[in-house]
Structures are given as structure tokens and as C-alpha cells.
Amino acid sequence: MKTDANVVHLNKVAAEQSPTSPVGRLPVALIHLRDKAAQRLKQSLQILFDNADDTLFEMADRATSNAEQNAFFEAMRDLRLKRKNIERAFLQAVFEPFATLNQYEIGKPSLDALSFDSLALVQHDELEESVALDAMVAKVMSRDSMGVGHLTTRLNAMISKKLDDKTNPLGPTALCEAFLEACSSLGVEIKVKLIILKLFEKYVLADLDQLYAEANQLLVAAGVLPELKSAPARRNPERPGTAARTATEQAGGSAGEHADxxxxxxxxxxxxxxxxxxxxAMPRREMPxxxxxxxxxxxxxxxxxxxxxxxxxxxxxxxxxxxxxxxxxxxxxxxxxxxxxxxxxxxxxxxxxxxxxxxxxxxxxxxxxxxxxxxxxxxxxxxxxxxxxxxxxxxxxxxxxxxxxxxxxxxxxxxxxxxxxxxxxxxxxxxxxxxxxxxxxPLIFSELLADFLAFTGNERRRSELLEQRTRDAEEGSARAELARRQVELALNERLLGKRLPEVVVRLLQEAWSKVLMLTCLKHGVDSPEWQSAVATMDDLVWSAQAHEDPEARLRLLELVPGLLKALREGMASAAFDPFSTGEFFSQLEALHVQAFQRFKRAMPAAEKARPEEPAGLGLEIDAEARAALAEAGAEPLRQELPPAAELDGSAMIEVVEEIVLLAPGQTSASEPEICLADDDEALLQVANLRVGSWVEFQEDEEHKLRCKLAAVIKPTGKYIFVNRTGMKVLEKTRTGLAVEFRRKAIRLLDDALLFDRALESVIGNLRRLKGA
Known part of the structure; x- marks a missing residue:
């Protein structure tokens, strides 16, 4: 039989074989068979990769977690980058076995001998791959065993090295192993790799019956065992483009004969x-x-x-x-x-x-x-x-x-x-x-679809990132709002209706409320830190009130150093303005001086005259009080203090009204709350809103706002809406949304597939017209 050692190259695959690889002399018919098979496999592989992006994107779209979705997106990117290498490695693996068909290999253990001994060492992922490959091979063999068997028999008639269906270089086992090895460079998890294997089964293995039919026919034409009679290859449903081109080539082929x-x-x-x-309902055509x-x-x-x-x-x-x-x-x-x-x-x-x-x-x-x-x-x-x-x-x-x-x-x-x-x-x-x-x-539609999906995929990833940031910010705002309410409650419980110096009220409302907010956010209201901050507030309120009990003086002396130190440290931790802090402490100093002077005036004359106290003050306080203030870090007392009447008047007393804390940029004005029954239809419409739903708000006669419900913040009851870029555009309460539904200013957008809705509508209309 005529042989030829020349290699017919296929897109440089054969040319890239190692110079030292053994190249046996093959019959010309086998060279033609190899090249024809490689060309068909290459086309099928390209179709696989053309569809892989769509499949992985759909899987990402249905993912139940961000981690799972990111895994699919990363797989898409990895597959695009390594596509050429995988194609080259796969075709190389198809070419190489042909080079050794006329050579004996000595000392190389068979796959069967290796598989049993090493089965215990196979990792879980490898085991899943092995099970998937076995299932794919079994499916092909159950369907095309005759074609594979005849091809193996014909190959054995032409070569010195004997083959079986497993070692046949075009058999399903060899092709599956070649593809799995070519995909070994993919850095994807087993779930994604199994999806890629299913795509290989769908777009490559599904057409093997045609490959085996053509291969057997080519060898029959070369005179190799023509007496073997193969069953005709079954016809696959034609892929997009194939049926289209066939229809175009047929004159009058509008009946779609090639559809299944x-x-x-x-x-x-x-x-x-x-x-x-x-x-x-539809006019009948008038034809000559x-x-x-x-x-x-x-x-x-x-x-x-x-x-x-x-x-x-x-x-x-x-x-x-x-x-x-x-x-x-x-x-x-x-x-x-x-x-x-x-x-x-x-x-x-x-x-x-x-x-x-x-x-x-x-x-x-x-x-x-x-x-x-x-x-x-x-x-x-x-x-x-x-x-x-x-x-x-x-x-x-x-x-x-x-x-x-x-x-x-x-x-x-x-x-x-x-x-x-x-x-x-x-x-x-x-x-x-x-x-x-x-x-x-029609293949242009596949190209445009892949390109458009890549574009929208990038757009979606950017919008989802911004949308997640929006949700995080809103949840943070909700936590801050809850903390603000806790601080309001604590302040009002202790201050509402009391008569206190104006400086104390301002310090608690403007400065200490921030300390309480941070403490609540960091540690919660059940923490020792919160209890300590509240105790400091209680001590300040007590120290600012008038007390007649002689024991109160001793308590005040003990309290002031620790109180002022705690106030100073707390305000520093909250990064409160140092200048304002100094102003507050100057006024607190005067306030506490007044308190000590009140005790001084109330003391018996014998106790007032103490030799150790310095003279020359317009109104003196005892050394213990001076030491307490100094220990607290107050500025050195002035050598001359104003008269007692002026000191009493410097601490303006007010009756504390309800304290309302506002977030930065927030105004006190709020929309009036409307009471609606629990079974109100508008509230039921709000309840049917789901995160991810698209709605359209009619802002006025000319302007409409399309946005997506990105989050429902449960602690505050706010509904957060974003635009298609993921940026927040609207915030509504449950009642506010119900009002919008009541006045028909909000409309749910149907996000079902447009073509499917259109086809369903057309069929429904035709059926109604038929029954009319």
C-alpha cells in the first residue's frame, strides 16, 4: 500500500509537534482521514467556545450568591484568554496518536493497569471528572458503537499497532481525555469545569456520528474493508445558520423542510x-x-x-x-x-x-x-x-x-x-x-449576541458593584439612625422637663450625643462602654443641679476630677472640635465654682475661716474645691472672681424640652404620616414589590423616572431605588409608596422576555379572533 511520510498541516498544529516526536510513515488514506477529522473537530470546538460565554453568563445570572456569580464571570474571562491554547492543545492531542500508529510502544503501562491502583489516590474533583467522562463516553458508544467499531477495525487493517475502541485516536474516550487535558490550565472550580465538559458533549460529541460516517466512507473509498456495512448516520437538528443556508440554496424552500x-x-x-x-379578522389575499x-x-x-x-x-x-x-x-x-x-x-x-x-x-x-x-x-x-x-x-x-x-x-x-x-x-x-x-x-446574530452580552455583562458588573455600595451605605445609615434614636431616648429620659444650666444641655446635645452615638455603633447599648458613657452623662447632670445636702459637697469633690476627665477623653475620642471643647470646659469650670461657692455660703462661719486658704479673692472657695478642679485638668483659677450675683447669673437655667437629633444635612421637616388599613390595596401592592423589580414613577406630566428596587432597609422601613448604573435615585417609605400606587403614579415594568411576551400575545389574539 502506498505510504507518505509528509504531514498535512492544520493551522500550524502539526508544525508545532516536537521535532523529536516519533513520526511513523502513514498511509495516505490515514493522513487524509486525520486532517479531515481534525478540521471537523476544530469547527465543532469553535462552536463550543462561541456558545460557552452565553452559557456561563446565563449560569451567572441564575447564581444564588455573589461568590458563585463571580466564579462564573472569572471562568468566562479565563476561557476567553485561554481559548486558543485549549484549541491548539486539543488538536495537538488528536494529531499525536496518529504519529505512533505504526510503532510499538514497549514498557508503557496501559491506562487500565494504572487506573485501578491509583483509584484510591484520586481526589474528589478528579473523581467527578472521571465519572463525567465515563458517562459521556458511554452515551456516545450506546449511540455510535457500530461506527466506532468499524472505524477501529479498518484502522487495524492498515497499521501494525493494534487498537481497540478505547485507544482509537478518534474514539470518544481518546477525544474526551484529550479535551480534559487541554482544559487542565483553566483555573476554574469543578462545578464550572463540569459545565464546560457538558458543552463539549453538546457541541463536539453530539456530531461524532457524522465524523465516523465520513471517516468510514473515506476508508471504504480507499479500498479498506468495503464489505463492512455501516448504518447511515442519524441526522442531528441543524444548528443556526446551517438550516438557514440550506433554505437559501433551495428555490422555493420556504416551507422549512429541514426543521425538526x-x-x-x-x-x-x-x-x-x-x-x-x-x-x-385578517384580509384574504386576492391573487390573479x-x-x-x-x-x-x-x-x-x-x-x-x-x-x-x-x-x-x-x-x-x-x-x-x-x-x-x-x-x-x-x-x-x-x-x-x-x-x-x-x-x-x-x-x-x-x-x-x-x-x-x-x-x-x-x-x-x-x-x-x-x-x-x-x-x-x-x-x-x-x-x-x-x-x-x-x-x-x-x-x-x-x-x-x-x-x-x-x-x-x-x-x-x-x-x-x-x-x-x-x-x-x-x-x-x-x-x-x-x-x-x-x-x-444568520451567524452574524451569534456574533452580535456574544458582543452585546459581553458589553452588558461589563455594564452589569459595574452597576452591581455600585448598587452593593449603595446598599451598604443605606444599611450603615440605618444603623446610624437606630443609634441616633437610642441616644435621643437616653437624653430625653434624663433631661426632659428638668431645669438645668444651658451649658450642660448644649454640651450633652451637641457633644456628648456624638460620644454616645459612636459607643452605640461600636459596642451596642448592652455593653459596659455604653453604660459608662451614660453614667458620665448622669454624673454631669447631677453636678449641675443645686444640692442642699452637706454630703453632696463631699460627693461633688470626689466626682469632679473623674467627671471632667471622662468628658475630656470621650469628646477627644469622638474628634469633637477642640476649640468648642475648651469653651465648654471653661463654662463648666465656672459652673462648678458656683456650686462650691453655694456650699461655702451655706457653711458655718467657723468653718469658713481657715488659715491655709489664700486671701485676696473677691469671693473665696476652699482649698479642697480648688484642688478638685485642678486635678480635673481645669485652667488655673482667676485671681479675682466676679461677685456671687454675677456667678449665679452666668449659668442660665432652662427647662429642657424634647431633644431631637438630626443626621448631617437632615432637616426637621418630614412628610405627614398617613394611616392606612393593613388590608389597603395600595399597601398590598407595596408588599408585592420585590428587590430587583423595575418600576416607573410618573414625576409630572412630562417626566418619568425608571428605577429598580435595590434594597428594603428593615430597621428604618425605607425602600431604596437605584437607576441602571446602580446609583441611588429615590428613597420611599412603605406608606409613601402606597400613596404613589393610590394616585397611579407608579407602574411595575414587566421584565419577562420581550419576544416571548410578544409571541404569547400574538397567539392569544389569534385564538380570540378565531373564537369571535
Whole structure:
């Protein structure tokens, strides 16, 4: 048999083999088989990676925690960066076994011999990989065992080294192991790796029956065991683009012959609904007897002409069917025969027109974006003509692209600047690319979908980060509000209605309240630190009150040093203004001097005259009081103090009213609270609001605000709303929201998939018309 040692390269894969690797001389038929198989596997692998981003993004979207979501996003990034390396490593692993097919390998233990002895050493993740691979291989073998077996038999007829189905270089075992080894560089957790393996099963292993059929046929043509009769390869449901191109190549192929049975049933059901209302709710087409239906290929050409000449801004008076009729009339005049659209294609046009009527009437879509989306009608119609799975398959790229655009536009406000808004510009770019480049290959939708998902994924990650910061800030504000209420309560319990010097009231309200706030936030109201701070406040209040009991003087002497020290340290810890602190302590000094003087005047004359006290003061205090004040850190007492009458008057006495502490920037004015019954309908509507719900507030006749409920802060009962960038734009109470619902100034936005809602509406309308 003729052999050839030359290697046919495939995208440099063969060229990258090590110069020292053993290269046996292979029959020409095996070289052709290797290259053809590698080319098919490469295409399947590319489809896998094209779809991996979408799959991982959907998994991230359904993640139940931030950690899980981040794992999927990191996997997307890792897969994009290492895609080329994985493709190269996989194809290298496909090429290498062929190089040794005509060589014996001595002393290398088999995989089976290794697997049993090392099973105990296999880690949990590796065990999961092994179980997944075994299941994938078993599925392929149960389905394509004849094709694999015949290929193995034919290979053994051509080479010196004997193979079985497991060691067949194109068998499912070898391919699965090659892919797993190629993915070893991915830094992803086992859950994500198993998802990637499922994608390999879906997009590569699912097509192996075709590979084995072609491989066996190629060897049969080379005269290798032609007597082996293989069963014909089963037909897979065609991928997006394949069915479309086939339909384009078929003249009059508008019936969608290549769709699978399930898809065909969906479209046939839609056709039956249309047929039942045609002539009543829908006008019946009047066709001349000699009318000649145009093929789907010709219809696509007409639509492409309309697409290229569509107005830059879609207008309300643009009627696609009317424009198409005008083009057909011109074609009829030129050919001398009446040309009409075929019945099946006519049904497609009617369905797409009704879908877009719903879409452009949908209140969920912002009006300023409807004009952009309206320009997608012709490209979507062309896709539907090419591929009837457009109506039945939720994962269809064109359908998903429309849904993703609508979902991204949900939070887009009318006030956004279209010239500078990145989302508007991205949607405009997608629309323009379709209008300019889409002719008859729907693969462009897959490219645009992947690009748009990458864009919205980045936008979403940024908005989620800002949204989380907004929630954290609001929760922090709520904790501060609760602490403020605790401090208010403590102050009012001790001060309300009492007669106290004005300086004491101001010090407690302006300065010590901050110390209490920080203590409450850091340690809580049950902590020793809180109890100590409250005790200091109690001591200050007691020291500022008038006392007649002689024992009070002794207590005051003992109290003042520790009290003033605690006050000074507490205010310093709260970073209170040092200048204001000095002012407060100067006034407290005078206050306590007054207290000691009151005790001095009340003492018997014999006790007043003590030889150790310095003379010369206009009004003297005893040495113990002076020592107490000095110990407390007060400034040295003035040599001359004002008369007693002036000292008494310097401490202005006031009756303390209720103290209300305000947050920085907060005003005392608040909205009047409205009392509503628990079963009030508006309150029930508020209860149905869920975090993540999008709503629209009618601010006035012209302005609307679209925002998302980002958080419900339970301690304060506040509902926090953010815009699509994650920035806080609104804050409402439960009652405030109920009032908005009552006056119909708030509307929930439907975030269900746009195309699915439109199709559901069209089917519902057709059924109602049928029953009318």
C-alpha cells in the first residue's frame, strides 16, 4: 500500500509537534482521514467556545450568591484568554496518536493497569471528572458503537499497532481525555469545569456520528474493508445558520423542510391559526389566476433591498407589507407576469408584523428606543424566512439578541442623553451592523449576541458593584439612625422637663450625643462602654443641679476630677472640635465654682475661716474645691472672681424640652404620616414589590423616572431605588409608596422576555379572533 511520510498541516498544529516526536510513515488514506477529522473537530470546538460565554453568563445570572456569580464571570474571562491554547492543545492531542500508529510502544503501562491502583489516590474533583467522562463516553458508544467499531477495525487493517475502541485516536474516550487535558490550565472550580465538559458533549460529541460516517466512507473509498456495512448516520437538528443556508440554496424552500418535527409542529400550529382567521379578522389575499409565487431566495433579495433603503429613522407611516407590495408590482411589470409572495412566506411576514406591532406598543420599552428596535423588523423577518426555529426556539441567536436588547433597555430613562449614553450607542451599533452586513447568513446574530452580552455583562458588573455600595451605605445609615434614636431616648429620659444650666444641655446635645452615638455603633447599648458613657452623662447632670445636702459637697469633690476627665477623653475620642471643647470646659469650670461657692455660703462661719486658704479673692472657695478642679485638668483659677450675683447669673437655667437629633444635612421637616388599613390595596401592592423589580414613577406630566428596587432597609422601613448604573435615585417609605400606587403614579415594568411576551400575545389574539 502506498505510504507518505509528509504531514498535512492544520493551522500550524502539526508544525508545532516536537521535532523529536516519533513520526511513523502513514498511509495516505490515514493522513487524509486525520486532517479531515481534525478540521471537523476544530469547527465543532469553535462552536463550543462561541456558545460557552452565553452559557456561563446565563449560569451567572441564575447564581444564588455573589461568590458563585463571580466564579462564573472569572471562568468566562479565563476561557476567553485561554481559548486558543485549549484549541491548539486539543488538536495537538488528536494529531499525536496518529504519529505512533505504526510503532510499538514497549514498557508503557496501559491506562487500565494504572487506573485501578491509583483509584484510591484520586481526589474528589478528579473523581467527578472521571465519572463525567465515563458517562459521556458511554452515551456516545450506546449511540455510535457500530461506527466506532468499524472505524477501529479498518484502522487495524492498515497499521501494525493494534487498537481497540478505547485507544482509537478518534474514539470518544481518546477525544474526551484529550479535551480534559487541554482544559487542565483553566483555573476554574469543578462545578464550572463540569459545565464546560457538558458543552463539549453538546457541541463536539453530539456530531461524532457524522465524523465516523465520513471517516468510514473515506476508508471504504480507499479500498479498506468495503464489505463492512455501516448504518447511515442519524441526522442531528441543524444548528443556526446551517438550516438557514440550506433554505437559501433551495428555490422555493420556504416551507422549512429541514426543521425538526417539534419545530415544524410549532410553525404549522401558527399557520393553522392564521388560516382560520384569514378572510374574517385578517384580509384574504386576492391573487390573479396566473400569479407566480416568488422563491424564498427572491423574497430575501427584495427584503435586502428594502433593508438597504430603509429610512434612517423608522416612522409610524412605514408599512413593510405595503413597501413589499410596491416592489412586487414593479417586478411583475418588468416580467409581464404577476409575482406574489408564497403562502408560507406570507404567513411568516404576517407573524413578524404582528410581533413587532406588540413590541412597538409595549409600554415597558422606552419610547426613544422603540425607533431603534423598529429598524430590526426587516432583519428579523429575513431570519424567520430563513429559519423557522426563530418562532419555536428560545435560544435562537436572533431572538435572544432582541430579548437582550429589551432587557438592557428596561432601565433606560427618557432623560438619558442618547448622544453620550453607552447603551443607546451600543444598540444603535448593533442595529446598523445588521442593516449594513446581514444578507443571508444568520451567524452574524451569534456574533452580535456574544458582543452585546459581553458589553452588558461589563455594564452589569459595574452597576452591581455600585448598587452593593449603595446598599451598604443605606444599611450603615440605618444603623446610624437606630443609634441616633437610642441616644435621643437616653437624653430625653434624663433631661426632659428638668431645669438645668444651658451649658450642660448644649454640651450633652451637641457633644456628648456624638460620644454616645459612636459607643452605640461600636459596642451596642448592652455593653459596659455604653453604660459608662451614660453614667458620665448622669454624673454631669447631677453636678449641675443645686444640692442642699452637706454630703453632696463631699460627693461633688470626689466626682469632679473623674467627671471632667471622662468628658475630656470621650469628646477627644469622638474628634469633637477642640476649640468648642475648651469653651465648654471653661463654662463648666465656672459652673462648678458656683456650686462650691453655694456650699461655702451655706457653711458655718467657723468653718469658713481657715488659715491655709489664700486671701485676696473677691469671693473665696476652699482649698479642697480648688484642688478638685485642678486635678480635673481645669485652667488655673482667676485671681479675682466676679461677685456671687454675677456667678449665679452666668449659668442660665432652662427647662429642657424634647431633644431631637438630626443626621448631617437632615432637616426637621418630614412628610405627614398617613394611616392606612393593613388590608389597603395600595399597601398590598407595596408588599408585592420585590428587590430587583423595575418600576416607573410618573414625576409630572412630562417626566418619568425608571428605577429598580435595590434594597428594603428593615430597621428604618425605607425602600431604596437605584437607576441602571446602580446609583441611588429615590428613597420611599412603605406608606409613601402606597400613596404613589393610590394616585397611579407608579407602574411595575414587566421584565419577562420581550419576544416571548410578544409571541404569547400574538397567539392569544389569534385564538380570540378565531373564537369571535
Amino acid at each position: 418535527d417539534g419545530v415544524q409542529e410549532v410553525f404549522v400550529a401558527l399557520q393553522e391559526l392564521l388560516a382560520q382567521v384569514r378572510g374574517s 389566476d396566473d400569479a407566480l409565487p416568488i422563491t424564498s431566495r427572491d423574497l430575501l433579495r427584495l427584503l435586502s433591498h428594502m433593508q438597504q433603503h430603509a429610512p434612517a429613522q423608522a416612522s409610524d407611516d412605514f408599512d413593510l407589507r405595503e413597501q413589499l407590495e410596491q416592489l412586487l408590482s414593479r417586478a411583475s411589470a418588468r416580467s409581464g407576469k404577476a409575482r406574489v409572495v408564497g403562502e408560507v412566506d406570507e404567513d411568516v411576514i404576517n407573524l413578524v408584523s404582528m410581533l413587532f406591532e406588540f413590541i412597538l406598543d409595549d409600554r415597558t420599552l422606552p419610547d426613544s428606543l422603540k425607533a431603534l428596535i423598529a429598524r430590526l423588523q426587516i432583519p428579523m423577518l429575513k431570519v424567520a424566512v430563513l429559519d423557522k426555529t426563530f418562532f419555536s426556539r428560545g435560544s435562537h441567536p436572533a431572538r435572544r439578541l432582541l430579548n437582550e436588547i429589551a432587557s438592557a433597555a428596561l432601565g433606560w430613562g427618557e432623560q438619558d442623553d442618547t448622544q453620550r449614553d453607552s447603551l443607546y450607542q451600543k444598540i444603535e451599533q448593533v442595529v446598523q451592523r445588521l442593516l449594513n452586513d446581514f444578507v443571508d447568513d
